[in-house]
Amino acid sequence: xxxxxxxxxxxxxxxxxxxxxxxxxxxxxxxxxxxxxxxxxxxxxxxxxxxxxxxxxxxxxxxxxxxxxxxxxxxxxxxxxxxxxxxxxxxxxxxxxxxxxxxxxxxxxxxxxxxxxxxxxxxxxxxxxxxxxxxxxxxxxxxxxxxxx
Numbered sequence: 001x002x003x004x005x006x007x008x009x010x011x012x013x014x015x016x017x018x019x020x021x022x023x024x025x026x027x028x029x030x031x032x033x034x035x036x037x038x039x040x041x042x043x044x045x046x047x048x049x050x051x052x053x054x055x056x057x058x059x060x061x062x063x064x065x066x067x068x069x070x071x072x073x074x075x076x077x078x079x080x081x082x083x084x085x086x087x088x089x090x091x092x093x094x095x096x097x098x099x100x101x102x103x104x105x106x107x108x109x110x111x112x113x114x115x116x117x118x119x120x121x122x123x124x125x126x127x128x129x130x131x132x133x134x135x136x137x138x139x140x141x142x143x144x145x146x147x148x149x
Contacts, residue, residue: 067079
C-alpha cells in the first residue's frame, strides 16, 4: 500500500537552491514595549535588512494574536490568549507554548528550526526562552511570554 503521508528528502544541492531562493528582505524597526516605530536621528522610520528583518518578523508574529486581524493570513500569529486560564497543569502549558511558538515561527521559509525551550514562571505568567535558527544557520536566543490578562 502506498504511503498516505509521503516524505521526500531534498538533496544537499536542492536544499541550497531552495535556500538561495528565499529572500530575507527588509523591514521597519519597531519598539514593541513602547508600541511605536523606531526613528533615526533625522526623524525617519528606521529599517533593517537580512537577519534583523527576519528577527523583527519573529517578534511581530509572536506578538500578534492569530485570527484576530483580517489583514493577516490564517497561518500568521499565535494562540496564547487563553492558554494560562485554561486550567491545564504548568507542564502541559509549557508543551503548548513550545508547540504554538514552533508552529508560528516555522510558517516562515527563513526559519529552519525552533528548539531548546526553557521556562520561568512568575505568578500566573510564563516567560520562555528558545533558540531559533534560520536557513543560513544563524542562531539566536529568543525571549517571549504568555501572560494572564
